[in-house]
Amino acid sequence: MQVIAEGYNAFETSKSPVGEVKYLDSPQDVIEVVQSGKLGEYVLLVRGGTTTFLTPALSMGAIGVITMSGAPESHLGILSREFQIPCVMTAHLTDSESRYEVGNTDESHFVEITEALVGKKVQLLCDDDETGRVSLV
Numbered sequence: 001m002q003v004i005a006e007g008y009n010a011f012e013t014s015k016s017p018v019g020e021v022k023y024l025d026s027p028q029d030v031i032e033v034v035q036s037g038k039l040g041e042y043v044l045l046v047r048g049g050t051t052t053f054l055t056p057a058l059s060m061g062a063i064g065v066i067t068m069s070g071a072p073e074s075h076l077g078i079l080s081r082e083f084q085i086p087c088v089m090t091a092h093l094t095d096s097e098s099r100y101e102v103g104n105t106d107e108s109h110f111v112e113i114t115e116a117l118v119g120k121k122v123q124l125l126c127d128d129d130e131t132g133r134v135s136l137v
Contacts, residue, residue, distance in 0.1 A: 001135040003094055003125075005066070005117065009132035010077040010087035017063035017086055017124050018137055019043040021117040027053040034060050043122055043134075047110060049074030049089055058083045064124040066091050066134060068113050069100045086124045088132030 022042035024030050030053055033039055039061050046054055049070015058065075058079050065080055065087040072081075072089060080087035090100050093116055098109045117134070125133040 001123065001137070003133045003135050004120075004122070005088070005091045005093050005113070005134035007066070007091035007132050007134075008072055008077075008089040009126050009128055009130055010065075010072045010089055011081045011084075011126070012129045013084065013086055013126050015084070015086050015124075015126065017043060018121065019063055021045050021066070021120050021122055023114055023118045024051075024054060024057070030054060030057050033057060039063075043124060045114065045117055046076070049076045051076060055079065058085055064088075066117070066124070068110050069102075069105070086126040086132070088124055088126065088134055091132075091134060 019042045023045045034057055040063055043064040044062055045066045047068050049067050052075055062085055067089045070089050092099050121137045123135045123137050
């Protein structure tokens with residue numbers, strides 16, 4: 001398997017969900033994916049660890065989450081542990097030098113990650129106590 005992104009692991013788990021990456025940018029995006037009946041087919045990509053509007057998807061059966069910012073102590077880190085949903089946080093592409101820095105990250109960083117991941121079939125690997133990995137399937 002090719003690891004294409006890495007980040008902080010919200011919690012160590014042997015679960016390794018596989019799904020298509022779906023970017024959720026708004027509360028409406030969350031409602032649409034939940035109502036589609038296909039929530040379990042997607043690994044959800046969101047901008048930050050404070051994306052509170054993702055909560056309905058977590059409670060309705062999300063299989064995995066990738067954030068582009070945020071730490072395991074953030075809202076999504078805590079909720080992913082509570083719901084036992086694997087979560088890779090502050091993900092960065094392994095073939096890129098771009099890294100998230102609080103208050104100092106250009107929009108191009110988020111665009112690069114979104115373009116590289118959305119629509120790809122991936123597997124989350126969260127069996128390490130610190131590092132979560134995203135692999136192409």
